[in-house]
Amino acid sequence: MSKATNIFALSLPQVANLIKSGGNKRTVLVQGHMGTGKSSLLKTLSAALPSHAPCYFDCTTKDLGDISIPSLQTVERDGCVRFVPNEELGVHLNKPIILMIDEFGKANPAVKNAMLRVILERKIGSYELHEDSLVFATTNLGAEGVGDLLPPHARNRMTVVVSRKPDNMEWIEWGINNDVDHSVLAWAKDNPQLFASFEDLQNPDENPYIYHPKSQRAAFVTPRSLEAASDWVKLRDVLDEQTLTSALIGTVGDRGALDLVNYVKMLDQMPSLDSIKTSPTTAKLPETAAAKSLVVFRTLTNIGKEWIDAWMDYMVRLDPEAQAMFANGVRSENYSKRGIVMTNKKFTAWAMQNNHMFTADKV
Numbered sequence: 001m002s003k004a005t006n007i008f009a010l011s012l013p014q015v016a017n018l019i020k021s022g023g024n025k026r027t028v029l030v031q032g033h034m035g036t037g038k039s040s041l042l043k044t045l046s047a048a049l050p051s052h053a054p055c056y057f058d059c060t061t062k063d064l065g066d067i068s069i070p071s072l073q074t075v076e077r078d079g080c081v082r083f084v085p086n087e088e089l090g091v092h093l094n095k096p097i098i099l100m101i102d103e104f105g106k107a108n109p110a111v112k113n114a115m116l117r118v119i120l121e122r123k124i125g126s127y128e129l130h131e132d133s134l135v136f137a138t139t140n141l142g143a144e145g146v147g148d149l150l151p152p153h154a155r156n157r158m159t160v161v162v163s164r165k166p167d168n169m170e171w172i173e174w175g176i177n178n179d180v181d182h183s184v185l186a187w188a189k190d191n192p193q194l195f196a197s198f199e200d201l202q203n204p205d206e207n208p209y210i211y212h213p214k215s216q217r218a219a220f221v222t223p224r225s226l227e228a229a230s231d232w233v234k235l236r237d238v239l240d241e242q243t244l245t246s247a248l249i250g251t252v253g254d255r256g257a258l259d260l261v262n263y264v265k266m267l268d269q270m271p272s273l274d275s276i277k278t279s280p281t282t283a284k285l286p287e288t289a290a291a292k293s294l295v296v297f298r299t300l301t302n303i304g305k306e307w308i309d310a311w312m313d314y315m316v317r318l319d320p321e322a323q324a325m326f327a328n329g330v331r332s333e334n335y336s337k338r339g340i341v342m343t344n345k346k347f348t349a350w351a352m353q354n355n356h357m358f359t360a361d362k363v
Contacts, residue, residue, distance in 0.1 A: 006199075009164035012037055016044045018161065023134030027119045029104065029155075030138045032163035033197065034146065034211065035222025038138040042100040045134065052134065053097045055090035059107035059115070062086075067114045068125055085124040096132035105139030105148030112154055120157040143199065145213040168192040171223050172297070176329065177336045181230040182298035187263045189293050194221045194256070208255040219253040226252065233264060266291050271314075273298070277307045280314035292322040300329045305340045312346035324357035 010018070019028050019041065032038050046054040068083040090097040101115060119137070122129040129135070137158065140148045150160075166174070168188045175185050188194060194209050204212035209221040219225065232239075232247045239247070241261065248257035269291040275283040276299075286292045295318075299311055315323055330341045341347055 006162045006164075009162040011166070011170070012041065012044070012163055015161060015163050016041055016048070019134055019136045020045060020048060022159075023098075023136055024132055027101075027158045028136045029150075029158040029160045030136065030163050031105075031141055031148075031160060032138070033165050033222070034140050034144060035224030036163065036165050037223060038163060039100070039102060041136070041138070042098060045098050049096075049098065049134075051096060052132070053090060053093050053095060055088060055093075055097045055099045056102065057086075057088045057099065058102050059111055060103045062111050063108055064110040064114055067111065083125040085127055089118065089124055090133075091124055091127040091129060094130070096130045097134075099129070099133065099135045101135070101137035103139060103148075104137040105142070105150055106146075109151075112151065116154060116157055119154075143213065144211070165195050165197055166223060168195050171195065171226070173329075173332050173334055174223075175227070175230075176297065176300050176332075177334055178227070179230075179301070180227060181233045182301050183264045183267060183294055184226060184230040184233055184260070185297040185301075186290060186293040187260055188226065189297070190263075190290055191259075194226070195223070209253065217253055219250055219256075221252045221256045228252075229256075229260060233260070236264060263290065267294065270294055270298075273302065276314045277310050280310040281317070283314055285317060289321075292318060293325065296322055296325045296329070299326065300335070300337075303337060303341065305344075308341060308344040309346050312344070312350060316350070320354075320357065323354065327351065327354070327357055 015028070015030055022028070030038050030041065042054050042056060046052065066086055067089075068085045070081045071084045085091050090099055099118070101119070104112065104115070107115070117123050118129075119135065122131075122133065122135065139150070140146050141162070142148050142150070168191070172185050172188055174180075175188070191209075193207055196207050196210055198204070198207075198210060198212040201207055201212060204215035211217065211220045211222065229248055229251050232244060232251060236244055245257055245261050248260055251257070252260065266288065269286050269288065271284040271286070286295050303311060315326060329335060330338055330347070332338070342351075
């Protein structure tokens, strides 16, 4: 976990549980570092609550007139003006919703004020949200200096919590299940400083990879930009090195890009997947710790039921640390291929003989 200044900062799973448990009564405002997955909370909550409709309201694209507009039909029928809410607020769905009010701190002051009744009373004009609806908001840390402001009267209507950055192992667990390139996963494992908080650094030069409000870095490493870097690294077979490096510089910054490109070159030390599948007892073994991590993460990402036996024959030739890395990756509750690996006879036999390895930190 990042040694964030706020010792009460929560992980995103903790934040999601908080919103799920009490978001129908109180609006939780999530303050967190840029690019750390705050917006993904809507997807997480939607998966946990399929009976609720997800609704996304982006405050940065709204002005006061975008909250609701007058309906001329009601003037003719009732002699008074009835205001019709923006469909993004979900009130027309007549069912429980999960309303995410994104980038609340960057909203136009008039939009902030207009949203306060939704935040506190779950009402928009004469409309009211379903009683089981969840409402939460997100914003960046004020210390990042990107324009997020919370007036006291608005803050007092919400429960404000701080979300922390994931550490490298937490992000790797997510990345394995979200098709992040294995070389980027291994680079993250060997470089935990990529996930450090600027709040812990007085001098931005102490960590040249991450965002720091005291440094003018056009691009930098965040969990979000690492995922973007993975998309470019996957194209390394069709991009020359200069083009790949340029794309990565524009994604994760100069230092991160140069280091990552050099790291990817270590792929030359790795055995091909085909050699592991067809000749597991003779396929080339990686020499460095970094290359071993690459082999393990690539396998966790790509393994299929038809070649688990071959992988197990190959894996026992690796050192115990690499074997434990694979086993603990499989053990992760969120690992999408956990079932097919843990039911394999060779894996279960290996696990029974090597259960001492499961005491290591999980991936």
